[in-house]
Amino acid sequence: MPRSSEFSLERTIALLSRTPGALNAFLRGLPEIWIHRNEGGESWTPFEIVGHLIVGERTDWMPRVQIILQHGESRAFEPFDRLAQKKQCHGKTLDELLDQFAQLRNQNLAKLQSINLQPSDLERRGTHPALGTVTLSQLLATWTVHDLTHLHQLSRVMAGQYRDAVGPWIAYLGVLHCDGHSS
Amino acid sequence: MPRSSEFSLERTIALLSRTPGALNAFLRGLPEIWIHRNEGGESWTPFEIVGHLIVGERTDWMPRVQIILQHGESRAFEPFDRLAQKKQCHGKTLDELLDQFAQLRNQNLAKLQSINLQPSDLERRGTHPALGTVTLSQLLATWTVHDLTHLHQLSRVMAGQYRDAVGPWIAYLGVLHCDGHSS
Numbered sequence: 001m002p003r004s005s006e007f008s009l010e011r012t013i014a015l016l017s018r019t020p021g022a023l024n025a026f027l028r029g030l031p032e033i034w035i036h037r038n039e040g041g042e043s044w045t046p047f048e049i050v051g052h053l054i055v056g057e058r059t060d061w062m063p064r065v066q067i068i069l070q071h072g073e074s075r076a077f078e079p080f081d082r083l084a085q086k087k088q089c090h091g092k093t094l095d096e097l098l099d100q101f102a103q104l105r106n107q108n109l110a111k112l113q114s115i116n117l118q119p120s121d122l123e124r125r126g127t128h129p130a131l132g133t134v135t136l137s138q139l140l141a142t143w144t145v146h147d148l149t150h151l152h153q154l155s156r157v158m159a160g161q162y163r164d165a166v167g168p169w170i171a172y173l174g175v176l177h178c179d180g181h182s183s
Numbered sequence: 184m185p186r187s188s189e190f191s192l193e194r195t196i197a198l199l200s201r202t203p204g205a206l207n208a209f210l211r212g213l214p215e216i217w218i219h220r221n222e223g224g225e226s227w228t229p230f231e232i233v234g235h236l237i238v239g240e241r242t243d244w245m246p247r248v249q250i251i252l253q254h255g256e257s258r259a260f261e262p263f264d265r266l267a268q269k270k271q272c273h274g275k276t277l278d279e280l281l282d283q284f285a286q287l288r289n290q291n292l293a294k295l296q297s298i299n300l301q302p303s304d305l306e307r308r309g310t311h312p313a314l315g316t317v318t319l320s321q322l323l324a325t326w327t328v329h330d331l332t333h334l335h336q337l338s339r340v341m342a343g344q345y346r347d348a349v350g351p352w353i354a355y356l357g358v359l360h361c362d363g364h365s366s
Contacts, residue, residue, distance in 0.1 A: 006216060006344055006345065006347070006348055007345065007348040008214075010214065011214045011216055011217070014212070014213055014214050014217070015213065015217060015341070018208060018209050018210075018213065019209070021208035021209070022205050022206075022208040022209035023205075024208070025201060025204035025205040025207070025208040026201050026202070026204070026205035027201075029197070030197055030198065030201065031191075031193065031194045031197050033189060033194055034194070034197070034198060128351070128352075131351040131352065131354070132351065134350055134351060134352070135350065137348065138348065138349055138350035138351070138352060139352075141345045141348035141349045141350075141352075142349045142350075142352040142356070144345060145342045145345050145349050145352075145356050145358065145359065146356065148338040148339075148341055148342040148358050149338075149342065149356050149357050149358035149359075151334065151338040152335055152338040152339055152342070152357065152358040152361065153357065153358075155331045155332075155334040155335040155338065156331075156335055158198070158331055159328045159331040159332065159335070161189055162189065162190065162324045162327055162328050164189070165189055165190040165320065165321065165324035166321055166324045166325045166328050167317055167318065167321035167324075167325075168311070168314040168315065168317060168321070169311075169314065169317070169321060169322075169324075169325040169328075171314070173325070173328050173329065173332045174332050174335065174336065174363060175328065175331050175332035175335040175336075176328065176332075178335065178361060180357060
């Protein structure tokens with residue numbers, strides 16, 4: 001079974017560096033139904049999910065790395081604004097968001113590599129405003145799994161647009177039985 | 184909310200044509216932890232998921248389209264062999280599987296477009312060995328959502344490798360609370 005010792009900086013960067021290209025290959029040029037529909041109510045569209053990933057690049061991941069390195073546990077992170085993508089997306093096209101995400105992710109990974117973190121740095125501690133003490137390696141692992149959680153969400157949101165179109169096959173399609181795990 | 188009238192051949196082909204490129208951009212060259220680890224027991228690795236998608240291209244989607252067009256409801260589809268990817272993957276590299284999936288998907292979409300399906304064809308009926316009567320449009324919608332269900336699975340399998348590495352952030356990462364919806 002998975003263990004926390006599975007973490008490595010190389011594995012983390014390898015995955016983080018591929019997410020923008022994967023989203024670009026999957027989403028760019030798709031018809032509106034796949035990009036601008038949500039799961040009802042205030043839920044997110046794929047377009048807004050890309051916007052949310054951009055917000056993370058701007059305000060969360062590398063800024064939090066810097067806070068840990070400069071202030072340790074003495075300064076809590078800024079809370080993650082989970083609604084900021086509404087502003088981020090306003091007036092933009094999907095192509096613009098995909099380009100921006102790729103550019104910011106590249107810049108952030110270049111910064112991360114320039115810091116030249118040593119194994120002992122990965123155990124340095126910071127303070128999450130709600131979760132309390134966390135380590136730098138937990139922050140970097142979370143950045144990675146955050147990409148995957150939104151890929152998971154994106155595939156579910158898109159699948160939901162064909163919920164009725166699949167007819168009786170709904171019984172076999174696990175993604176249509178996912179409740180979002182958001183509660 | 185989504186309706187069955189959301190189905191269109193153009194929307195379906197647009198999504199199906201992008202899946203191989205997205206998987207290629209995301210998976211090619213990733214370290215072993217992301218490609219060859221599963222969720223325990225007989226569960227699938229990302230490598231095997233790509234193998235399963237290849238099996239679908241070879242034996243299920245377009246062959247079933249042909250059965251509906253040639254035989255209607257009089258001849259049931261062959262059951263989908265959900266374990267055939269073990270054989271499909273044997274001795275292959277991930278790069279080979281990604282190339283093969285892209286090639287087969289392209290060939291199948293070219294065949295689908297060459298048939299020049301009309302709106303009335305989409306209502307033609309076939310017989311699923313377990314589900315009974317299904318329509319051609321339901322088959323094509325299922326092909327699409329099948330891609331998405333395995334993208335959903337893939338993101339969950341990969342995220343699980345960092346389950347412990349994220350520490351207390353596990354509370355916020357929905358993908359780590361997904362039970363797979365497979366029962």
